[in-house]
């Protein structure tokens with residue numbers, strides 16, 4: 398994968414990676430790792446299916462509603478002081494967090510001056526994210542999450558339902574750019590006031606977590622916010638001293654004085 402296609406999985410936690418390789422072998426009926434390698438090397442387009450099988454694009458809207466509540470109450474009021482806001486949502490999977498953020502920003506009057514960069518290394522997941530169409534059976538849970546996150550309207554105002562699917566209001570992605578970015582090999586591409594990267598670092602070993610957190614530090618303006626998943630933290634990482642905790646339990650941090658100065 399690395400030599401032929403540039404996807405380097407060597408820094409991933411081995412146990413879950415092994416499970417996913419075994420599942421790829423089963424799903425594609427390659428009979429073993431040798432057959433899988435042959436297809437990765439020689440079959441056009443198979444790499445997309447392989448990356449899709451090796452990643453876990455599971456997400457939901459307003460996942461951990463208390464985090465979105467804290468973003469609404471503690472982070473967005475600070476972002477409101479910037480004339481232009483950049484947000485990087487890394488590891489966006491099928492896009493549910495991106496649309497959740499867009500709803501928050503819209504309700505807090507910040508969306509018009511915000512650009513959201515939503516990235517993932519899984520092209521198949523990015524295609525789903527760009528469409529914004531999800532199973533209707535998820536809408537009830539998401540509606541509950543929306544209200545717990547301090548939603549000001551009814552969640553159903555943000556989608557139209559058709560048969561077993563809901564289609565999120567396409568206006569929610571008017572300031573969103575979805576694109577492929579690999580946290581292992583790609584570099585800084587923006588200067589952000591907020592980076593949201595939840596439930597991605599858990600798949601990485603310590604060295605790769607450090608590299609990724611360094612990338613986030615280099616992408617944040619001074620005073621910018623970083624939000625991680627509930628089982629992730631920066632306390633033991635190489636960049637720990639460069640961040641202050643805003644809400645330890647909710648994994649929200651703020652870049653300190655060594656981060657780059659803000660250029661509005």
Ligand SMILES: C[S@@+](CC[C@H](N)C(=O)[O-])C[C@H]1O[C@@H](n2cnc3c(N)ncnc32)[C@H](O)[C@@H]1O
Pocket residue numbers: 452453454455456457460487488489490491494516517518519522578579580581594595596597600626
């Ligand atoms: C479990 S999902 C998290 C989705 C969302 N952030 C959430 O918390 O609901 C993990 C995502 O990380 C992505 N991912 C894994 N390794 C990556 C990498 N090296 N670069 C970019 N994205 C990656 C996967 O493709 C997957 O979509």
